[in-house]
Amino acid sequence: MNIAWKEIKKSKVRFMILGSIVFLVSFLTFIISGLANGLSQDNAALIKNLPDGQFYMNEDAEETYNLSLIDPSIQEKVLSKQEQAAALSIQMGFLNDDEDKQRSVAFVTSTDSTLFENVKEGEIVLDRSLEEEGLKVGDTLTNNQFSGKFVVKGFVDQQKYSHAPVAFINMENYKEMHRVNEMQLLFIPAGNEFPAIKGLQSFSNSEFLNTIPSYSAEQLSLNMIVWFLIVISGLLFAIFFYMMNVQKIGLYGILKAIGVKTSTLFKMMWTQMLFITVIALALSIALSQSFNFIAPDGMPFSLTAVTTVQLSIVFLVIGFVGATLSGIQIKKVEPLQAIQQGEV
Amino acid sequence: MTIFTINDVRKTFITGEVAEEILKGIDLSLQQGEITALVGASGSGKSTLLTIAAGLQPASDGQITFNGRNMTDMSQEQIRKVRASEFGFVFQSAHLVPFLTVEEQLILMLEVSQSKLKKGQQKKEIGHILKLIDMEHRKNAYPASLSGGERQRVAIARAIIHKPKILFADEPTASLDSKRSKDVMELIRNLTKTLNITTLMVTHDEEMLAYADHIITMKDGLVE
Structure with a gap:
């Protein structure tokens, strides 16, 4: 039984909030990256x-x-x-x-x-x-x-x-x-x-x-924004999963008490992170690629498939790191402590 | 037949420079298929003894033997496996997983215990247990929609679905009214007798002692 999926199904709103934040941040990153690339082409395509x-x-x-x-x-x-x-x-x-x-x-x-x-x-x-x-x-x-x-x-x-x-x-x-x-x-x-x-x-x-002249200054500023957004999305993952994990400490303790492995709890969290990120990325890729076609003529916008794939991989890695860091609490949870805390 | 023995178990908690001995050398044994009740005033050490016996915290000293195996020598992973497949737990609160239905709570426990039952047999077993606790009609309900008594019945079903050898119950009726407490104890007694499960139960409620085969009274960290 996939308990990760069961929780997503039961707590749709909670996961939709995280998903929509990841979507917005990744969409913004794709757009700014497209602009950076577009400006770079406009500045130095020759x-x-x-x-x-x-x-x-x-x-x-x-x-x-x-x-x-x-x-x-x-x-x-x-x-x-x-x-x-x-x-x-x-x-x-x-x-x-x-x-x-x-x-x-x-x-x-x-x-x-x-x-x-x-x-x-x-x-x-x-x-x-x-x-x-x-x-x-x-x-x-x-x-x-x-x-x-x-x-x-x-x-x-x-x-x-x-x-x-x-x-x-x-x-x-x-x-x-x-x-x-x-x-x-x-x-x-x-x-x-x-x-x-x-x-x-x-x-x-x-x-x-x-x-x-201006090329490196222009690119440096835009790439700095892109990397800031990527770091922010990693922090968002860490903070959101941290908050969710704090709320679920009692539950994790009970699950550990009845014999659930710590690795199973980590897999549950990773599955949820992967599910949210993949859906959010799929949506932002679809939208940013559409923007590629509808961007006004005067706007230097160029989002290549390679950049999209590279940024998507970075997002997945950052999400994984953020979620794992917040998941260190899971490892620390003592079943006894959870039982003594009362109902989860 | 003795299935579980506790020999000279001690537990000392150290807070700063103060060491407090909660258990001062406990000896007891559990007989297969029987219910043993641990009673005593608050602070007498009965809940600490139950959690040590269940492998939820280590003893400071002494030996615990389960089915011929010395649990005090086991690794954390070995203890986890014993907890998953051979022990069952009922706590003061039901502690059900909020996002799983009644039926799914039982499926999860079967998976955790690595039950070798096939899907069809699992369904049959779950149906059987749900019938025993009279919860067949609520199998698709989530914990939030169950009453306190119903939740505790599901917790009992979860504790025994994988047919554990020992059921540890820490004040299983503490959160229930008198009528529901009796129903739950009836249920525990019937299930443990039917399935030949050994039970160690902590209770404050003297009325519940009627359901026990043995009563052990604790005082100041010792068996009286």
């Missing part, structure tokens, strides 16, 4: 979509990529040895359309590479979000630092940088616009040798993300 690898920037730039200038001779040496490597530059700027409407974009240019869009001089490839704003293939765009005009050649999905859509342009156009001859960064994808290059500092993808 980098996050790259395969794992190593970025190089000038040591003198002190981890600020837009101050970095790669010596052309070093660049040539690296690119000639590593076929898949690319040199790239990123610079924030503006594009004006025919109606002189200005749009903020991140201009990106690179040497010939399969990792980035390769565009001819005078052409531009834009992030899809600009198509949704009304731009079309064939439209012409201008920039006050560029003498010519850019013709829109196409759109690409999920290419954002620093909360702005990416605009891939040709290297020569980029050099003219920003009056530089050097590129800012080198990128060598994994699977290749990562040489130590004198005068250059190397970064993994995640290390490079943290050099983007």
Whole structure:
């Protein structure tokens, strides 16, 4: 006989209260995690979509990529040895359309590479979000630092940088616009040798993300909220089960007196915790995934299945730890003490 | 036939630097199928003796032998197993599990005692016991909806459903009125005689002594 289930059935309200609290906390965690991930994509999809690898920037730039200038001779040496490597530059700027409407974009240019869009001089490839704003293939765009005009050649999905859509342009156009001859960064994808290059500092993808102004501050704040919520849910479990266990000390004592094993009482508590958490998580996953689809266009929200599963596992572990800590009382209960306390 | 013996059992409680000897060397034996009543004034040590005999707390000294086995040498787990399968308990209050029906209280006890009865036999046995305590019609009721007398009858049924060898009853009629007390004692007597269960009972109520085969009077931690 499953006494855990019998108690849930008889004390529905009590367990529904705990379940609804777990549901609300986990739902909030999923939503904030979705926002954190969405903002992260919005801030650095250009980098996050790259395969794992190593970025190089000038040591003198002190981890600020837009101050970095790669010596052309070093660049040539690296690119000639590593076929898949690319040199790239990123610079924030503006594009004006025919109606002189200005749009903020991140201009990106690179040497010939399969990792980035390769565009001819005078052409531009834009992030899809600009198509949704009304731009079309064939439209012409201008920039006050560029003498010519850019013709829109196409759109690409999920290419954002620093909360702005990416605009891939040709290297020569980029050099003219920003009056530089050097590129800012080198990128060598994994699977290749990562040489130590004198005068250059190397970064993994995640290390490079943290050099983007505002990225780590933004992510740190949101992830801190997510972890606070997870800890709060663990505390909720511990406190709720502690309160329930205190109320049931007499019952546990009587059950022990008639010969029920302490491990059976723990299993009863764990079963109840698992039941509540699984139902609460199932509901919050369903709702947060629905939110994934109905979130307003302007809201950077991205809740992946992997994040959902990871957070769900964390919730289950935290719930288990919280319930077990509160269950230490069960181990301490003396049958005699319970009998002397009177009716349970 | 002697099934349970207590030899020179002592119990001392130590509070701070004060040691108080509650039991000062008790000897007694229980005969199979008989009801032994422990009587005495409050503080005479009868409830302490009952709980030590039932394995709910250890003696400070002395020996307890049950069915040829020395219980004072047993581990906590071994004592738990004895309590689960060979002892039955009735307390002053019924102490039923609030979220189980009458029938489920009995199923739980059969499971705890690791009864080898199959489901069908379990149902039959439960039906039989419920008939004996006249509670068949309330088998799906929860404790909260039962009267005090009904609850105590269910507690008795729970104590004997697994056919224990010894029933320990600590003032089983304390929370009942005179009429219900007599009914409950009648029930305990009939069941223990029918099932050949040995009973050790603590009582304050002199009227209940009529149901006992032996009466042991305790005073100041000693058998008089």
